[in-house]
Amino acid sequence: MKEWVEEDGRVLTCAEVAPGHGCIEVLAPGLAARALPGQFAMARSGTRFLARPLSFFDIDPGRGVVAFLVRAAGEGTRALLCLRPGDGLGLAGPFGNGFPLVSGGTLLLVAGGVGVAPFPPVVRRATAAGTGVRVVLGARTAALLLATAQLRDAGAEVVTCTEDGSGGVRGTVSDALPGVLRDLLAGAPGGCAFACGPPAMLVAVARLCEEAGVPLYVSLEARMGCGFGVCRGCAVPAAAGGYLHVCQDGPVFPARAADLGGVARLWEHAGDGDGGGCA
Amino acid sequence: MHEGQGTGVGGGGPDLSVNLAGIRLANPVLVASGTFGYGREMARWFDLRLLGGIITKGTTLAARPGNPPPRIAETPAGLLNSIGLENPGVDAVIGEEIPFLRQFGVPVIVNIAGETVEEYATVAAKLEGVEGVSGLEVNVSCPNVRAGGMVFGTDPAATAAVVKAVRAATSLPLLVKLTPNVTDIVEVARAAQEAGADALTLVNTLKGMAIDVQLRRPLLGAVTGGLSGPAIKPVALRMVWEVAGAVNLPIVGCGGIMSGRDAVEFLLAGASAVAVGSATLVNPLAAPRVVREMAAWLAEEGFAGVSEVVGMARGPGALRPGDAPGGGGPA
Ligand SMILES: Cc1cc2nc3c(=O)[nH]c(=O)nc-3n(C[C@H](O)[C@H](O)[C@H](O)COP(=O)(O)OP(=O)(O)OC[C@H]3O[C@@H](n4cnc5c(N)ncnc54)[C@H](O)[C@@H]3O)c2cc1C
Numbered sequence: 155m156k157e158w159v160e161e162d163g164r165v166l167t168c169a170e171v172a173p174g175h176g177c178i179e180v181l182a183p184g185l186a187a188r189a190l191p192g193q194f195a196m197a198r199s200g201t202r203f204l205a206r207p208l209s210f211f212d213i214d215p216g217r218g219v220v221a222f223l224v225r226a227a228g229e230g231t232r233a234l235l236c237l238r239p240g241d242g243l244g245l246a247g248p249f250g251n252g253f254p255l256v257s258g259g260t261l262l263l264v265a266g267g268v269g270v271a272p273f274p275p276v277v278r279r280a281t282a283a284g285t286g287v288r289v290v291l292g293a294r295t296a297a298l299l300l301a302t303a304q305l306r307d308a309g310a311e312v313v314t315c316t317e318d319g320s321g322g323v324r325g326t327v328s329d330a331l332p333g334v335l336r337d338l339l340a341g342a343p344g345g346c347a348f349a350c351g352p353p354a355m356l357v358a359v360a361r362l363c364e365e366a367g368v369p370l371y372v373s374l375e376a377r378m379g380c381g382f383g384v385c386r387g388c389a390v391p392a393a394a395g396g397y398l399h400v401c402q403d404g405p406v407f408p409a410r411a412a413d414l415g416g417v418a419r420l421w422e423h424a425g426d427g428d429g430g431g432c433a
Numbered sequence: 434m435h436e437g438q439g440t441g442v443g444g445g446g447p448d449l450s451v452n453l454a455g456i457r458l459a460n461p462v463l464v465a466s467g468t469f470g471y472g473r474e475m476a477r478w479f480d481l482r483l484l485g486g487i488i489t490k491g492t493t494l495a496a497r498p499g500n501p502p503p504r505i506a507e508t509p510a511g512l513l514n515s516i517g518l519e520n521p522g523v524d525a526v527i528g529e530e531i532p533f534l535r536q537f538g539v540p541v542i543v544n545i546a547g548e549t550v551e552e553y554a555t556v557a558a559k560l561e562g563v564e565g566v567s568g569l570e571v572n573v574s575c576p577n578v579r580a581g582g583m584v585f586g587t588d589p590a591a592t593a594a595v596v597k598a599v600r601a602a603t604s605l606p607l608l609v610k611l612t613p614n615v616t617d618i619v620e621v622a623r624a625a626q627e628a629g630a631d632a633l634t635l636v637n638t639l640k641g642m643a644i645d646v647q648l649r650r651p652l653l654g655a656v657t658g659g660l661s662g663p664a665i666k667p668v669a670l671r672m673v674w675e676v677a678g679a680v681n682l683p684i685v686g687c688g689g690i691m692s693g694r695d696a697v698e699f700l701l702a703g704a705s706a707v708a709v710g711s712a713t714l715v716n717p718l719a720a721p722r723v724v725r726e727m728a729a730w731l732a733e734e735g736f737a738g739v740s741e742v743v744g745m746a747r748g749p750g751a752l753r754p755g756d757a758p759g760g761g762g763p764a
């Protein structure tokens with residue numbers, strides 16, 4: 155089986171799930187058969203020159219369907235959220251390494267905002283392998299806590315935090331994390347954590363996991379040209395100096411491999427996008 | 434002398450083959466340097482034998498980590514890149530990449546760059562005699578490196594110095610890739626010809642930039658980058674036209690080619706072959722599609738071969754392919 159495919163997907167549903175966020179379900183059997191949790195696809199939005207990287211939010215080989223959870227960050231993602239059932243969506247993938255397989259013990263997932271996108275497939279795979287999964291999910295306000303239902307349905311225990319206190323713990327994920335980590339370590343030592351979200355959050359999570367002695371993997375972002383290794387556009391600073399390549403070596407890296415502070419400086423302005431989705 | 438003997442795809446169709454400065458291409462569609470890596474990833478997408486040839490990522494003497502990120506910015510009809518010639522160095526390319534690429538039997542042209550004239554010559558000398566290398570493309574036009582690169586390509590004398598040194602270091606066919614960031618590209622093209630170039634690639638990226646309004650600072654880590662894609666096609670085409678009318682070397686047209694029709698435009702302007710760049714980033718299957726579309730166009734229009742079309746748009750009275758000197762076609 156060829157690992158990568160170029161596929162004309164057909165949009166099944168595209169619905170708003172929170173202000174400025176939508177979920178797009180696409181009939182794309184080739185991708186659905188190949189994608190692994192944590193991998194991504196490059197989506198061509200028609201209106202823009204380059205394709206946009208999007209994580210697999212759902213992978214259903216049985217139905218031949220993949221889904222994306224999309225934040226209206228700019229023009230390209232906004233156009234994606236304006237898709238209608240029956241529309242075509244050019245996709246290529248699956249790209250990247252995905253999250254490592256963890257069996258046994260407890261897996262801790264930490265997500266900020268739309269960073270939760272790759273996690274439902276991770277939860278499903280982990281619970282199927284007998285691994286307990288706990289998720290710490292952060293957002294600015296309760297309306298922006300995404301995918302809690304999908305995570306719980308997939309078998310995860312979910313702790314939510316909001317900066318304004320409108321849902322779950324008041325504060326950021328780094329306020330909730332020390333308690334969760336203590337619990338986790340008391341219950342089952344030898345756990346492992348995956349994090350995805352704003353790079354500033356990843357810096358904080360990496361520090362807390364380091365202190366707690368929990369190995370952490372992070373999923374990183376970079377502006378991409380191709381998405382599959384030929385252009386060398388997706389470099390991010392490595393801890394050892396030099397660069398890592400997000401599309402090929404990642405997007406998932408051991409937290410220690412990346413210079414997360416350096417990555418955070420690249421994205422320090424990336425706020426909540428301009429919202430105004432179509433879905 | 435007319436070139437382009439050989440068999441095209443399938444019996445009866447137009448003859449797609451091209452002799453580019455002694456390199457026999459099964460069809461005139463190459464892939465542009467830096468948009469195809471060293472072919473490894475692309476071999477997972479399609480049979481590389483469908484291409485006329487492969488131009489590798491820019492290769493330097495020592496490995497280069499490349500420029501600080503962000504390295505990519507989108508523009509309305511293309512992109513800016515400031516990769517900065519990230520590559521594993523010529524020894525690793527000879528040891529690991531060329532052996533992989535040569536199994537396809539497709540001509541491989543190694544794009545080379547250097548910070549000094551000597552470095553270009555050293556890289557060229559190392560590639561001499563390496564099995565599977567059909568030619569060199571001398572990049573005197575990279576806008577993304579501080580030393581070398583475009584500094585050479587904007588000055589006819591410096592271009593000539595690099596080409597002379599490389600010419601002396603190798604017997605391989607030499608393509609010289611020129612920068613569009615000059616007032617008069619013909620002047621630089623002539624200098625390259627006189628210094629021993631066998632063919633010219635026109636063009637590399639146009640120097641540009643983008644500003645992040647939120648941060649109030651340049652978006653690219655290297656501040657400026659190279660603009661490519663459909664945005665630059667009219668500029669590239671104009672330069673192919675100008676050079677084809679003034680220099681007696683075959684030209685590889687490059688800049689914004691997204692379709693077979695775009696490729697045909699370059700041929701009509703006087704290019705003997707074309708290179709597909711950014712289109713591959715947008716759609717990995719773009720280059721073989723360009724081959725298909727171009728072949729279909731030639732067949733529909735009733736051309737017997739690619740060479741018939743080269744320079745055709747130059748019109749009655751203009752020099753035709755094969756007219757020397759100054760013809761727009763193959764030398
Ligand atoms: C591996 C990976 C997986 C991702 N998964 C998701 C996901 O599941 N859901 C989701 O909503 N977003 C995801 N993103 C982020 C998403 O790709 C960007 O928000 C999107 O590219 C922005 O495009 P735009 O046209 O809306 O924004 P614009 O600002 O108009 O984009 C301009 C350019 O910047 C690039 N760009 C801007 N922001 C980002 C960013 N944050 N990451 C990468 N490139 C960016 C765009 O690709 C484009 O080339 C992912 C990013 C990566 C790298």
Ligand SMILES: Cc1cc2nc3c(=O)[nH]c(=O)nc-3n(C[C@H](O)[C@H](O)[C@H](O)COP(=O)(O)O)c2cc1C
Pocket residue numbers: 379385386387465466467468490491492514516518544572575610636637638660661662663665687688689690708709710711712
């Ligand atoms: C990401 C990227 C990397 C490139 N790297 C090189 C390079 O290493 N050497 C070179 O001569 N040209 C390089 N180029 C320029 C292309 O080969 C080509 O000349 C240019 O992009 C114009 O063609 P296009 O519009 O079809 O992309 C690069 C272009 C891009 C987009």
Ligand code: FES
Pocket residue numbers: 377378379380381382383384385386387388399400401402
């Ligand atoms: S995006 Fe092109 S190499 Fe990673």
